[in-house]
Amino acid sequence: MMEVEVLVFGAAAIHVKGGNVVVTVGDRPTVRDVLAALHEQHPDLRFAMPPIETGRLAVNHVFATAEHPVRAGDEIALITLVGGG
C-alpha cells in the first residue's frame, strides 16, 4: 500500500483543507488507480472528478491518461473545471 497526495484546485478545492487530499492505493499504482481511490475515498469531490476509465490527472505538470504509472514523489494534480479566458 502507498499514500498519494493529490493537489486540488478551483471549485473542487472549496471542499478541501490545504489544497490537497491524500488517497491510499496499492503498490505500482496507475492514474486509473488514483482516480478510483479518489472516487471512493473522497466522494465530496466527485462532482469535479473525471471518469475513472477515461479520466486524466496531471503528473509532474503534464496531463497523463489512465495507464500512466504513478511513483512516489510524483506531483499529482486533479485539474478539472478550469476557468481561464
Place this chain on the structure above:
Amino acid sequence: MMEVEVLVFGAAAIHVKGGNVVVTVGDRPTVRDVLAALHEQHPDLRFAMPPIETGRLAVNHVFATAEHPVRAGDEIALITLVGGG
C-alpha cells in the same frame, strides 16, 4: 423595345470600354430579362455573370432578384467577383 445601360466593375470591366454596356430588352423588363440580354448580347462578360434564373443585379444601389422590374432611369449594375477585405 428599350435600351438599358448596365454598369460593370472589376475584372468584368476589363472587357468593357467606359465602365458600362448597353443591352436592348423588351418593354417592362425585369432583372431576369436584363440578365438574359447581357448573356446574349455581351458573351465576353459571361465569365463574370450570375445565372439568368437565380442571378441578381443592383438596381439603384440595392440588390434586386430576377423578378424585380427595371424602369427607365434606374441605375443598373452588374456586381460580381467582388474583392474587398
Place this chain on the structure above:
Amino acid sequence: MARTPAPVLARIIDSPLTRDAERAELLLQGWPHAFAPAGNSVARTVGAVLRFEGIVRRGEPDPSAGGTERELLALEYQAYDPMAERELRRIALDIVERHALSSLVALHSRGRVGVGEVSFLLIMESPHRAEALAAMTLFIDMLKQDVPIWKKPIWR
C-alpha cells in the same frame, strides 16, 4: 428586455487604415469609446473584443500569367458609391442584431493601399466570445459576397 441599440459604424475611408486614420475616423464619427481601452465600455457587459485586420500581402496571383503569384507594390481599391458603404452598413446592422453584439466597427479602404498596410478593419464587442467569433466569420463571408469593392493590383 428592451436594449439600447448597439453602436454600429460602417464606413469606406479614402486611405489605408493606419492607427491614426482609425482613431481620426472614430473621433470624427463621435464613436463612444474612441480613446478608451476596449473593455471600458460604460455598461461593462462586454466579455469579448475581437479585432480583425485585413492586410495587403506582398504576392497576389496574376490572372494574366496563369494565376502564378507575382510581387505587388499595392492594391488599388475601387468602390461602387454609395452602394459599397450602404451594403457594408446593412451587413453590420444585420450581424449586430443577429448575434446580439454590443458594438461593431467596420472600415474599408478606397484607393491605394500598399503592401503591409491595412485595407479592412473589423472590431466587435460582445458579451461572450462565441457570438463574436461566429459573427466575424459571417461578416467577412458576407463582405466578400455583397460589398461592391474591387481591387486592382499594382505590380512591382
Place this chain on the structure above:
Amino acid sequence: MARTPAPVLARIIDSPLTRDAERAELLLQGWPHAFAPAGNSVARTVGAVLRFEGIVRRGEPDPSAGGTERELLALEYQAYDPMAERELRRIALDIVERHALSSLVALHSRGRVGVGEVSFLLIMESPHRAEALAAMTLFIDMLKQDVPIWKKPIWR
C-alpha cells in the same frame, strides 16, 4: 519549403492586460514587432491579424445562489505553476503548427482583474483569414479545457 519557425509567445502575467502591460511584456520578451503596426512584419506575407481580448464582465452566475447572476468587483485568477504557462505554450505551438500561422501571442493574467479589465489576450498573424479564425476558436476551446487556471469571484 523549410519555414523559419513562427514566433510564439505564451505567458502568464501578474497583472491585468492593459496596453502598457502588453507592450512591456512584448518588449521584455524581445518580440519582433512590439512597436510596429500589426501588418508590418518583415516578410509581408501576413494577410490577416486577429486579436481577441477576454474581459471581466460586471455579472457572474453565483453557484451558492443557485446560479443567479450577481455583481462582481473583480475576478481573482489562480494558476497552477508552472503547468499553466507550460500548457498555454504547448497549445500555442500546436496551433501555430497546425494552422500554419505566422505568429501567435497568448497572455493570461494571474491575480486580481477588475470588471472591465482584460484577463486574456490572443493575437494571431496568418497569411489568410480563414486559418486565423479557425485557429482562434480552437485555441480558446483548448485553453478552457487544458490550461489550469481558475477564477474566484470577488463579489461587490
